[in-house]
Amino acid sequence: MLETNKVNSFSCFLAAVKNVIDDKSVIENELQRYAYGTDASFYRLTPKLVINISSEEQLIQVIKLSNQYLIPITFRAAGTSLSGQAITDSVLIILSHNWSNIDVLEKGRKVKLQPGVIGSHANRALASYGRKIGPDPASINSCKVGGIAANNSSGMCCGVKHNSYHTLADIRIVLPNGSVLDTANLLSRQEFVRNNPALIFNVTKLAEKIKQDERLANKIAHKYRLKNTMGYGVNALLEYTDPIDIISHLMVGSEGTLGFIADITYNTIAIDEFSSVGLFVFDDMKVTCELVQQLANEDVSAIELMDGSALNSVSDKLQHFISIDKLSHDHVGLLIEISSNTLKGLKGLKGKQIQTEQHINNCGAHLIASKAFTQETPDIEKLWSIRKGMFPAVGAARAIGTTVIIEDVALPLPDLADGVEKLQQLFQQYGYYEAIIFGHALDGNLHFVFTQSFDEESEVQRYSDFMRSVSTLIAIDFNGSLKAEHGTGRNMAPFVEMEWGKDIYQVMKSIKEAFDPLNIFNPGVIINDNSHAHLLDLKSLPKAHSVVDKCIECGFCESVCPSKDYTLTPRQRIAVWRRINELKATDKFDTLNQSENITYNNLQKDYQFYGVDSCAATGLCAHECPVGIDTGKFIQSLRADKKSSQWLMSQSAQHFSKVVWGANKAIKLVNKTSQLLGPKKTKVLFHWLNKLSFNQIPHWQNSWPNGEGQLLHNQDIDSKHKINKEAKKVQLNKVVFISSCTNRVFATDNNAQDKRSLISAFSSVLTKANIELIIPKGVNSLCCGKPWLSKGNTLIAEQKAQQFIDMVTDASENGRWPIVIDASPCALALDELKGFKIQELSEYLLTSVVPHITITKTLEPIMLHKTCSSIQRDGATALTTLASLCCDNIIIPNDIYCCGFAGDKGFFLPELNKNALAPLAAQIPNDCHRGISNSRTCEIGLSEHSKLPYQSIVYLLDEVSHSD
DSSP: OHHHHHHHHHHHHHHHHHHHSOGGGEEOOHHHHHHTTBOSSSBBOOOSEEEEEOSHHHHHHHHHHHHHHTOOEEEESSOOOSSSTTOOSSEEEEEOGGGOOEEEEGGGTEEEEOTTSBHHHHHHHHGGGTEEOSOBOTTTTTOBHHHHHHTTOOBTTTTTTTSHHHHEEEEEEEOTTSOEEETTOHHHHHHHHHHOHHHHHHHHHHHHHHHHOHHHHHHHHHHTTSOOOSSSOTHHHHHOOSHHHHHHHHHTTOTTSSOEEEEEEEEOEEOOSEEEEEEEEESOHHHHHHHHHHHHTSOOSEEEEEEHHHHHHTHHHHTTTOOOOOOOTTOEEEEEEEEESSHHHHHSTTSHHHHHHHHHHTTGGGEEEEEEEEOOHHHHHHHHHHHHTHHHHHHHHSOTBOEEEEEEEEOOGGGHHHHHHHHHHHHHHTTOTTOEEEEEGGGTEEEEEEEEOOSSHHHHHHHHHHHHHHHIIIIIISOOBSOSSSOOHHHHGGGHHHHHOHHHHHHHHHHHHHHOTTOOBSTTSSOOOOTTGGGSSBOOBOOOOTTTTTOOOOOTTGGGOTTTTTSOOHHHHHHHHHHHHHHHHTTOSSOOBTTTTBOHHHHHHHHIIIIIITOOOOSHHHHHOTTOOOHHHHHHHHHHTOGGGHHHHHHHHHTHHHHHHHHHHHHHHHHHHHHHHOHHHHHHHHHHHHHHTTSOSOOOOTTOOOBOOOOOOHHHHHHHTTOOGGGOSSOOEEEEEEOOHHHHHBOSOTTOSOOSOHHHHHHHHHHHHTEEEEOOTTGGGOOOSHHHHHTTOHHHHHHHHHHHHHHHHHHTTTTTSOEEESOHHHHHHHHHHHOOOOEEHHHHIIIIIGGGEEEOOBOSOEEEOOOHHHHHHHTTHHHHHHHHHHBSOEEOOTTOSOOSOTTTHHHHOHHHHHHHTTTTGGGSOTTOOOEEESOHHHHHHHHHHHSSOEEEHHHHHHHHEEEO
């Protein structure tokens, strides 16, 4: 009867939600629900429902309905949480892109952020003011402010002083009863006090209780000298008297169990202009930890401690700086960063660096190797990459099927050496021989990483015994913190009472009851009386595919994925594919898993669209992935298994020149059709043609250009542009040029002022630089292989790439002359397929043409799109450098990493392109009238969603240059 009532209650809740939320924002699809059941922890729960919330008003309505029908809800930002606080088997609330506002206040001294803002984006907005937010978690490029604040995340340089709790200026919250508090607004504060008398009374009473009990007050004060995110921030009861201030600080670190953070205003931190970093390896842990204590009294920005096993895990990176043999547990490294506002303060006679070096040198023979302090940015980045590479290094080396687990604890600094030694003893006792220790030594904050299988009961029991021993060691023996910065979550909820004691744990339970008497917000997180809660709903990572088996589901890849708000992210694609294979292996094809409400058949059926068809396969995810997984390559391998189109792909490769000719003629016909019918009727016509052809005929868009004119031959170009070799006294340089198939098919943008072909613009620039243009014979049959590679047919792709290489090698007189192609995706494809280095047009123009011409910059604002292929090749350095040489007002829009056009996907799945470019239009200045890039298909999509003509950067260079 109870279960029936629950089902009926949920049905009523769902129906009510659909009355206030758009259907597209209410996600019931099995595959999508399972995808959202994954966060960075080693737990998994599948929500019954996912709701994409676009406004505070919508949120309040849903909260009131959850109270009415007693339906628990959980909030999720980026899902990079490590302790299981961002998952649920009830209702998961995610944030639309509408929650991404950044307001810089008081000349950067404060910043007001909505919960959907990625941490690094907040710092980007503050950079021009020389400031940043205090928290600096390792996941700052992916995690969002809502999660940073809700978990009181800190990081490598943050310490206790600069975490969200201590840098909080104001906060806007929505409570479980639907009431709103904006602490920056006096009227809101007064109204909140009037409307919530019970909460104000209870919070005030709890604060009085703590302050009047000297024993409890002293314990809390001691605990919060350390980093501590275990349980609620009860230090707020001790440190504040105004109930509004207490409530606002209790929200920090509450993990969505007390309320929803609608925005938060931080007091920001000044960034020192000068810094240096050094790496030092010692042979004695005790001596090293004594050094840390000494340096803690100096003004040192960060000290990262790494035990010998941790250093061994990144030995390949370490060898760039230090030549040492394999290290033992007794060895330890310190990565030290010091900074100052002045160079004298950093390196002067009484500067921080000399003082720090004196302390280090006092360690004498215990210092066995070092990389001296350096201010060189490349070296600093590489040194930090050593430290940041440790967690993923364990993940990459783990056995398939095991989970990588990272825990974090904090100890009083005097106990640091003893704590490391005791932890290492526990690793040996419980058989975690691969475990490593590293951490933020200035705060006594240690992370330890190990791998764990949950496939067998004995393994679960081993983990349970180990965690019990760790908890006793840290919380009881050392009176430390079991969670320094990763939040309590489900993982440590059963141990909150052990760390804090019965009295303070009861205070924490009273806080939860005061804020959320119906236990609606994220139940089971922080407060959980089930002593085995940390052993439930454990995530399995079964073998699924060789490309993705190393994935640790951290979510770092998600921020750059063009389909992230449309279908699935790379992490989600991998998680769902794992589940499909897991169900397949157990023959559960039609079995309904009651705990998940997920079936194999539905997952398999829907994965074709959500997982395969809508993936742009750009490879950008690999750049953000800690273990370098290219989910695009995984998806391409799945596309290769689709045999139905193999014959057609083979025929198109054999007769490619005819395919290009036919496509060109078809584009010209479409252009004439649109002129006759007009845009509206043309779009409707192609919509129905697309449906009737089962997506074989593309969708038409306003940005479709006309077909390009016929490609010119060498002699035509020489004649047209009057390259007079005899008139030149100095022998001409030469360049072999291949126009990509997209530039052979499509003309320039219909609205562009310069409507010449790209090859004409390029030839014009070459004339100014006195360079001869060579076009290989048979160029119309050439292709880099990318069209087949993206569809998973590597064999044909490699064949076309080899044909390309053979022909251009011959034309270049076996490499005597540079070889250039006008599309960045083609250059990247040739590099990936054959390791054949060919110059992309912007690279060649920058290095070989610019030195021989004179440029007069334009002041006109111009949009620049950095293609994902350029980012992967050289960080788009050549493209952006060339653009800045041509124009002093280049605008690179934020938060666009890939346009989502993805070859031909923009024609057949325009929604992907639209989703990826959603942030573009709002960032275009009113006086900006054009854009530049280096890929024709990308430019078509950019034109569609910006309403500006986008062209190759060569047009701009030709416009602003003349002969020397």
